[in-house]
Amino acid sequence: MSSSQDDTATSGASPPAASAGAALSLHRQLTEIWKTGPGWQRLAAVNHSVLGIRFMVTALVFFAIGGVLGMLTRVQLATPMATFMEPGTYNQVFTMHGSIMLFLFAIPMLEGIAVYLTPKILGTRDFAFPRLTAYGYWCYLFGGTILTVSLLAGVAPDSGWFMYTPLSSNVYTPGINADVWLLGVTFVEISALTLAVEIIVSILIMRAPGMSLDRMPIFGWYMLVTALMMILAFPPLILGSILLESERAFGLPFFDPTRGGDPLLWQHLFWLFGHPDVYIIFLPMAGLLSTMIPVLAGTVLVGYRAIVVAIIGLAFASFGIWVHHMFTVGIPHLALAFFSTGSAIVAVPTAVQIFAWLATLAQGKPRWNVPMLYVFGFFSTFVMGGLTGVMLAIVPFDWQAHDTYFVVAHFHYVMAGSIAFPLFGALYYWLPLLTGRVAVYRLSVPAFWLIFVGFNMTFFLMHLVGLLGMPRRIYTYPDVESWTWLNLLSSVGGFIMTIGFALAVIDLLAQIRFGRRVRRDPWKAATLEWAMPIPPAPYGFASIPHVETRADRVAVGEVAPALARGEGYLGFTRHGWQETLGVHMTTGEPEQLIVLPRTTYLPLWTALATAAAVLSMLAKLYWLTALMAAVTIALFVLAARMAGFDRDYGRLPIGRGVSLPVHTEAAHPPAWWALVFTLVADATLFTSLVFGLLFLWISAPNWPPDAVPDTDLALALAAMAVLGISALFARAALHALVGRRAPRLWMALAALALLAVIGAMVVLIAGLAPHPTAHALGATAAALLTFVVVHAGIGLLFLLTATLRLASGHASPRRAIDLHLTRLWIDYTAITGALAIGLVLALPALVTMLGMRP
Amino acid sequence: MGGETGARRAPARQILWLAPGFCLWFSALVVVYVLHSVGCAFGWSAGTLRLSLAAALIIHIAAIAGLWRVQALRGPNPSFGRTGVFLHWIIIGTLVSALAKIVLTLGPTLFLSACT
Numbered sequence: 001m002s003s004s005q006d007d008t009a010t011s012g013a014s015p016p017a018a019s020a021g022a023a024l025s026l027h028r029q030l031t032e033i034w035k036t037g038p039g040w041q042r043l044a045a046v047n048h049s050v051l052g053i054r055f056m057v058t059a060l061v062f063f064a065i066g067g068v069l070g071m072l073t074r075v076q077l078a079t080p081m082a083t084f085m086e087p088g089t090y091n092q093v094f095t096m097h098g099s100i101m102l103f104l105f106a107i108p109m110l111e112g113i114a115v116y117l118t119p120k121i122l123g124t125r126d127f128a129f130p131r132l133t134a135y136g137y138w139c140y141l142f143g144g145t146i147l148t149v150s151l152l153a154g155v156a157p158d159s160g161w162f163m164y165t166p167l168s169s170n171v172y173t174p175g176i177n178a179d180v181w182l183l184g185v186t187f188v189e190i191s192a193l194t195l196a197v198e199i200i201v202s203i204l205i206m207r208a209p210g211m212s213l214d215r216m217p218i219f220g221w222y223m224l225v226t227a228l229m230m231i232l233a234f235p236p237l238i239l240g241s242i243l244l245e246s247e248r249a250f251g252l253p254f255f256d257p258t259r260g261g262d263p264l265l266w267q268h269l270f271w272l273f274g275h276p277d278v279y280i281i282f283l284p285m286a287g288l289l290s291t292m293i294p295v296l297a298g299t300v301l302v303g304y305r306a307i308v309v310a311i312i313g314l315a316f317a318s319f320g321i322w323v324h325h326m327f328t329v330g331i332p333h334l335a336l337a338f339f340s341t342g343s344a345i346v347a348v349p350t351a352v353q354i355f356a357w358l359a360t361l362a363q364g365k366p367r368w369n370v371p372m373l374y375v376f377g378f379f380s381t382f383v384m385g386g387l388t389g390v391m392l393a394i395v396p397f398d399w400q401a402h403d404t405y406f407v408v409a410h411f412h413y414v415m416a417g418s419i420a421f422p423l424f425g426a427l428y429y430w431l432p433l434l435t436g437r438v439a440v441y442r443l444s445v446p447a448f449w450l451i452f453v454g455f456n457m458t459f460f461l462m463h464l465v466g467l468l469g470m471p472r473r474i475y476t477y478p479d480v481e482s483w484t485w486l487n488l489l490s491s492v493g494g495f496i497m498t499i500g501f502a503l504a505v506i507d508l509l510a511q512i513r514f515g516r517r518v519r520r521d522p523w524k525a526a527t528l529e530w531a532m533p534i535p536p537a538p539y540g541f542a543s544i545p546h547v548e549t550r551a552d553r554v555a556v557g558e559v560a561p562a563l564a565r566g567e568g569y570l571g572f573t574r575h576g577w578q579e580t581l582g583v584h585m586t587t588g589e590p591e592q593l594i595v596l597p598r599t600t601y602l603p604l605w606t607a608l609a610t611a612a613a614v615l616s617m618l619a620k621l622y623w624l625t626a627l628m629a630a631v632t633i634a635l636f637v638l639a640a641r642m643a644g645f646d647r648d649y650g651r652l653p654i655g656r657g658v659s660l661p662v663h664t665e666a667a668h669p670p671a672w673w674a675l676v677f678t679l680v681a682d683a684t685l686f687t688s689l690v691f692g693l694l695f696l697w698i699s700a701p702n703w704p705p706d707a708v709p710d711t712d713l714a715l716a717l718a719a720m721a722v723l724g725i726s727a728l729f730a731r732a733a734l735h736a737l738v739g740r741r742a743p744r745l746w747m748a749l750a751a752l753a754l755l756a757v758i759g760a761m762v763v764l765i766a767g768l769a770p771h772p773t774a775h776a777l778g779a780t781a782a783a784l785l786t787f788v789v790v791h792a793g794i795g796l797l798f799l800l801t802a803t804l805r806l807a808s809g810h811a812s813p814r815r816a817i818d819l820h821l822t823r824l825w826i827d828y829t830a831i832t833g834a835l836a837i838g839l840v841l842a843l844p845a846l847v848t849m850l851g852m853r854p
Numbered sequence: 855m856g857g858e859t860g861a862r863r864a865p866a867r868q869i870l871w872l873a874p875g876f877c878l879w880f881s882a883l884v885v886v887y888v889l890h891s892v893g894c895a896f897g898w899s900a901g902t903l904r905l906s907l908a909a910a911l912i913i914h915i916a917a918i919a920g921l922w923r924v925q926a927l928r929g930p931n932p933s934f935g936r937t938g939v940f941l942h943w944i945i946i947g948t949l950v951s952a953l954a955k956i957v958l959t960l961g962p963t964l965f966l967s968a969c970t
Contacts, residue, residue, distance in 0.1 A: 204869075213869070214940035305940070309947035316876035317955065320883045333970055334890055337963040338883065345958055349951075585866040586937050698895050854897035 023565045026542055029573040034125075034539040036599055044599040046130035047538050051137050052116025053434065058137075059109035060505075062144060066100035067501065069093050069151075071494055074458070078491035080479040090475035091158035092177070096151050098161030102277070103185050104144045106419055110284040111136070111195050114223050117430070118199065120529035121217050121291075123208025123547060125540045125580040128201045128670040130596055131603050131639060132194050138607030139191035146614065147184040150177075157181035160473060162270050163244075165255040165263040170248050176618055179248060183614050186241045189234050193681055196230035199223055201673045205582045208528070209569060209590040210547035217527055217551045218301060221308050222287025225315045226280055231677055232319065233276035235685035240269035243692070243783065249620070252772050252779035254692070260776035262700035264329060265692055271322035272688070278414065279318040283311065285422040286353055289375065292429050293357050294552065295525045296372050297364030301552065303356035310349035310356075317346045327398045336395050343393035347386055354383065370444045374425030377452050378417055385413025388463065403473075406466030412459045420451075424504055431508065432522050436535045437515030443507035450500030457493025461486045521556050531560040543571030543655065544581055547588065569655045581654065582663060582670065592666035593652055597643065606635040633797065640801045643671075644817075646809035664815045675821050679828050686787065686832050690839065693780040697846055704850045705777050707770035709843040712763070716841050719760035719788075720834045726753035726795070727823075727830040734819040737811070743819065744803070750826065751799045754792045757833070761789045764840070781843060784836040791829040798822040864934035864941060871925075871945045875918055875952030882914035882956050886963075894969035903968050911960050918956065922949040 036045040045051060072093050076084045085093065115133055119126050127133055150156045157177050159168040168178040203224045207216065243254040244266060253259035255266050294301045301307070323331060323339040357379075366372055388410040392398050401407060432438050465486040470477060477483055521530040528551055532541055543566045545559060566572065569590070570579050582592035613628035644664040651659040663669040697703065733746035765772075765785050772782040802818035805811040811818045886907055893903040930942035 212864075212937040212940075214937050305943055305947065308944050309951060312872055312944075312948055313876065313951045313955070316880060316952075320880055320959075332890065332894060332968070334963050334966045334968050335887060337966050338886065338959050341959040341963070342883075342955075345955060584863060586868055586941065587863040587935075589863060698891055849896075853895055 019565070023542065026566050026571065026573075027537065027564070030539040030542060031537055033573060033576055033598075034537070034578055036538065041599065043604050044601045046134045046597060046599055046603070048115050048119050048126045048130065048133060049536055049538065049540070051130075051133050052112050052114075054137055055108050055112025055115055055140070058141060058144070059105050059112055062100050062104040062108070062148075065148060066097055066105055067498065069097035069100065071498055073097060074491040074494040076475060077477070077487050079488065080484055081476050085475065087475040088158065089154075091473075092151060092154070092156040094473060095157045095160055095181075096147070099147065099157060099181065099185065100144075101415075102161060102281075103188055104140075104147065106281045106415070107192055107277075108140050108144075108188075109419070109423065110226070110281060111192060113284060113288070113426070114199055114227075115195070116434075117529060118203065118220070118223055119206075120433075120532070120536065120540055121219055121527050121551070122203065122206070123211060123528045123541065123545050123551065124202070124206045125544065126578070126596055127198050128206055128594070129198050129674065131600060132198055134603035135607055136191040136195045136198075138604055139610060140188055142607055142611035143184050143187035143191070143614070146187070146611070146618075147180060150180040150184070155180060162274065163266075164270075165244065165266045168244065168266075169255060179245065179618055182241045182245045182248075183617055186238055186245075187610070187614050189238055189241075193231060193234045193238070196227040196234070197674050197677045197681070199227035200231070200677050201670050203227070204585045205591075205668075205670060205673060206580065206594065207583055207588055208545050208547050208551070209581060209583055209588055210545075211551055211583070211588040213586050213588075215547055215550045215588070218290045218304060218307060219287040219527075221311055222283050222290065225311045226283045226287075229276050229280050229283075229315050229318070231681040232684050233273050233280060235681050236269045236688040237273035239685050239688045239692070240266055240273075243269075245617075246779075246783075249617075250773070252782065253774075253776050254696075254779055254783075256776070257701045259774065260696065260700055260702045260705055261779075262696055262776075264326070264699070265695055267326050267329065268322070268695065269688060269692065271325045272319070274325065275322040276315075276318040278411075278418075279314060281415070282418040283314070285378075285418050285426075286311075288426045288429075289357060289378065289422050290353070291527060291552070292371055292425060293360050293375060294364070295429075295523050295527075296369070296375070297361050297366045298524075299360060299364030301356070302359040302363055303352070304550075306352055307356050310352035314346065314349040317342065317349065321346060324393060324398070327395055328402045340393055340395045344390050347390050350386060354379070370439065370441060370448065371425040371429040373445065373448045374421045374428070377421035377448065378425070380417075381413050381421060381455065382417030385410055385415075385417050389414060401466060403471050404466035405462040405470050405472055408472050409459045409462035409466060412462070416455055416459070420455075424448075424451075427508060429523065430529075431511055432515075432518050433529060433534050433536065435512050435515065436517055436519075437511055438518050438522050439507070439511040440515055441507070442510070443503045447500050447503035447507055450503060451497055452500075454493050454495070454497025454500050458490050458497055459493075461490045461493070465490070520560060526554045526556060527552050528554055528556075528559075530556045531563060533560075533564070539578075541568065542566055543568030545569075546656070566655075569658070571655050574652075579654075581660070582666065590654065590658060590660055592663045592669065593654055593660045594663040594670065595645075602635060602639050602642075606632060606639070609635060637797060637801050637804070641804045641808065641810070644805075644810050644815065648812060648814045664817065669817055671817055672820060672824075675824055679824070682791075682828070683832070686836075689780070689783060689787065690835070693784070693839065696776050696780060697850070700776060702775075703777070704847040705770045705775035707774065707778075709777060709781070709847060710769050711781075711840055711843070712767060713841065715760055715764060716837050719757050719764070720837050722753050722756050722760070723788075723792075723830040723833045726750050726757065726792075727826045729753060730795075730799075730819070730823045730826040734816065734823045737806075737816050737819050738813050740813050744806070747799050747803060747819075747822075750822075751796055754795045754799075754826070754829075757792045758789050761785045761792070765789075777843065777847070781840045784840055788829070788833040788836050791825075791833065795822070795826045795829050798825050864931075864938040868934075868938065868941045868945075871941070872948055874921055875945075875949040876955075878914050878918050878921075879952045879956045879959075882911060882960055885910045885914070886960055890968065900968055904964060907964055907968075911956070911964065915953065915956055918949060918953045922946065922953065925949060 036047055036050050076082050155177050157180055163181055203220055246252045247254050253261040255261045255263050321339055321342040324343040465483055468482050470483050542564045545568045578596040580594050581590050582594045583590050609628050609632040613625050616624035649662045651661050653659045729746050729750035733743040736743040736746055765782050768778050768781050770778040772778040802822050805818050889906050925945055930939040
């Protein structure tokens with residue numbers, strides 16, 4: 001390995017800083033490269049610190065909106081037979097309260113925290129795909145705006161936050177209310193999914209060198225597991241939303257029991273997402289607690305390994321208990337039993353974490369400051385909510401409490417316990433990092449107690465009124481003595497809680513404006529996010545650390561100045577590049593030099609085009625939808641076309657005597673892993689679609705259909721064969737490029753094959769029997785074949801992008817990632833396509849089997 | 855912070871070992887749920903249904919137990935260093951937890967009446 005001084009001199013890089021003056025010079029050079037410009041240029045930001053704060057601030061705004069909606073419901077329910085709101089308005093208000101809190105506050109808030117904090121705590125300079133982070137933010141903002149504006153326009157969703165069919169179907173919701181939810185929430189969820197993929201890739205391969213998995217701060221494990229849960233949990237909801245919107249817009253009867261559909265299919269798809277969703281919300285907050293509690297107790301975290309096992313167990317377990325939301329739909333006892341047991345046992349991994357935190361507190365000397373107050377608030381509310389959850393896991397009890405206010409009380413205890421209290425504790429803990437100021441603390445303690453007392457007054461009483469029989473989602477109730485005073489006190493408690501939240505927000509704003517300035521680490525913490533000047537510079541670390549201890553035991557006071565002087569990796573600038581490092585997944589050994597894109601308006605334009613496509617679907621202007629979808633696709637192709645370099649660089653020095661290949665020439669750059677995990681999400685969606693077909697086959701009414709399924713066998717088999725051939729052509733193209741031969745002929749043949757497959761699928765869909773609008777069998781067959789069309793179409797886009805990048809010199813035998821990705825995508829399309837077509841061909845046999853039922 | 859010594863590194867595929875235990879638990883849940891649904895829909899006798907559920911459960915329990923045995927006998931690979939040891943113990947933890955979960959959640963339910 002060559003010396004860093006010689007290589008930096010010959011590679012166009014500036015040498016590392018050796019003194020305070022040189023550190024200042026390094027700071028200025030890095031700031032110039034990494035900064036976001038002022039004014040309108042802020043709209044082009046791709047920096048994780050800027051976007052993380054945007055996510056969090058926007059989420060807090062939606063929290064306020066959702067909170068106001070919650071208070072409106074409490075005003076309506078404070079007294080019996082109140083006329084504060086019309087029933088239709090009330091339905092919109094409580095639906096939007098739940099939808100905003102879960103989709104526009106909770107998930108985006110945890111994403112904002114992940115985006116802001118994760119790169120810093122892992123010792124890297126940014127996430128893997130900054131433009132994708134920006135796109136995710138804009139999609140969230142636009143999707144949230146669509147949902148919120150619908151409320152002002154009086155057409156907000158009104159079928160409850162979980163939008164059960166048939167209430168949300170065309171018959172009972174003929175207006176666009178349900179479409180707003182389906183399209184708006186799907187818009188936001190797709191952006192969340194892209195961020196989840198980015199989080200996984202960044203945590204696995206973009207940590208500081210030396211940060212092996214056993215040295216990773218526990219927050220990294222929490223976010224990694226959470227993001228993996230997201231790519232598995234969101235696809236069932238996205239699929240369900242697509243199917244329900246297809247039913248509403250085009251008459252495909254997935255959920256219509258008169259035509260072979262089943263409303264329970266929606267419930268299964270929704271709760272397959274919905275239950276893991278609550279753990280997706282809880283785990284990052286638990287990660288924040290696991291980070292704060294040891295610092296506030298002045299010790300190290302107890303039970304690191306046990307917590308990692310518990311997180312993994314909790315993640316898997318959360319996917320196996322969704323039916324506990326459906327205990328009253330008529331499922332057989334045996335199935336009820338194992339979902340019930342699973343739902344009770346899921347408390348065990350949660351309890352492991354609780355006890356680890358208690359043990360940490362017991363081992364150390366807790367400081368009773370404001371963040372610790374909120375930690376106490378978390379313990380009491382979350383444990384109470386968890387215990388009522390175990391009660392609800394017991395089927396006979398659930399049969400009494402289902403759809404009553406007992407359930408409302410339970411989930412507010414776990415949600416507030418798992419989000420609100422840890423969030424405010426984390427805000428007080430990390431606000432010095434964001435702002436460079438510590439809190440004034442004049443209002444914080446009374447604010448906390450108002451929140452705590454108000455919360456318990458609001459929601460504890462709901463346990464009682466629920467057990468006294470008050471159902472949920474009713475806009476008023478009769479003057480039953482026991483309900484009346486409980487509701488009134490609950491509403492009073494709500495106002496107390498709201499005052500508390502308002503005071504807390506004022507207190508935080510006062511900290512931002514008037515707080516005492518602090519230069520470093522006010523908590524004497526030992527994690528890497530404090531090893532930088534605060535507030536952080538746009539580049540984060542002036543040089544990247546090499547980690548030799550567990551990264552929650554960092555000597556921040558020694559490390560920070562050393563990194564500022566450029567003594568870590570990449571303590572210099574080169575070609576104006578935004579550089580960071582890629583590492584081996586398990587050991588943290590540096591493997592590649594990753595150069596990140598700089599500010600660009602492209603994510604904003606792409607999100608605007610996507611929003612236009614969504615709005616045109618709402619307006620049923622499908623020609624405009626097709627046009628805007630094409631614009632969106634073109635912008636994605638443009639973004640891909642611009643990525644990377646138009647020349648080979650070989651190995652470049654990164655400092656400390658190490659040289660690495662640029663990511664464009666690495667064996668597995670971030671884009672590779674991004675596609676791998678995207679395919680995991682896609683496969684989950686495909687599996688959910690197959691489950692949907694089989695579920696309808698086995699349990700939906702009005703099966704078998706009158707029309708006998710009769711797919712053109714020859715055409716279907718030919719399409720399967722051509723899919724396989726397209727995969728071979730893609731492989732041949734890759735081998736040609738890597739072997740320094742021209743790949744274009746093979747790429748053209750692959751494109752022709754995919755076009756032929758698309759043509760065959762269109763013919764098969766047109767000839768489906770029963771017709772897709774006549775029976776769910778036809779509809780699901782159409783969905784499966786459309787899946788193949790979409791994936792073959794995306795394969796064509798991969799080939800188009802690769803062709804453009806070959807022409808511009810962005811692809812070469814050493815920079816062959818385009819064709820690697822193309823090959824992977826087409827392989828996946830061939831496999832899932834064969835399964836989809838095979839299932840459609842198997843439909844007659846499945847229908848015949850139904851005749852064997854007693 | 856100084857430089858890293860050159861130990862043989864724990865391969866990235868070690869991470870995949872974190873999943874099999876609970877994947878097998880989830881597979882057992884799905885197989886039992888599907889068998890129960892299909893068996894009830896097609897009128898299988900109670901004995902046949904219960905036997906098939908038990909067989910599915912036993913196969914999955916045996917698979918998890920087998921994986922546990924393999925990992926326990928193999929032990930942490932000393933050449934993979936500290937990271938390999940860490941991952942080994944996490945893998946064992948997931949396998950033991952998955953085994954307990956599958957026995958507790960699915961075992962007792964086989965004694966309940968089917969299809970009602």
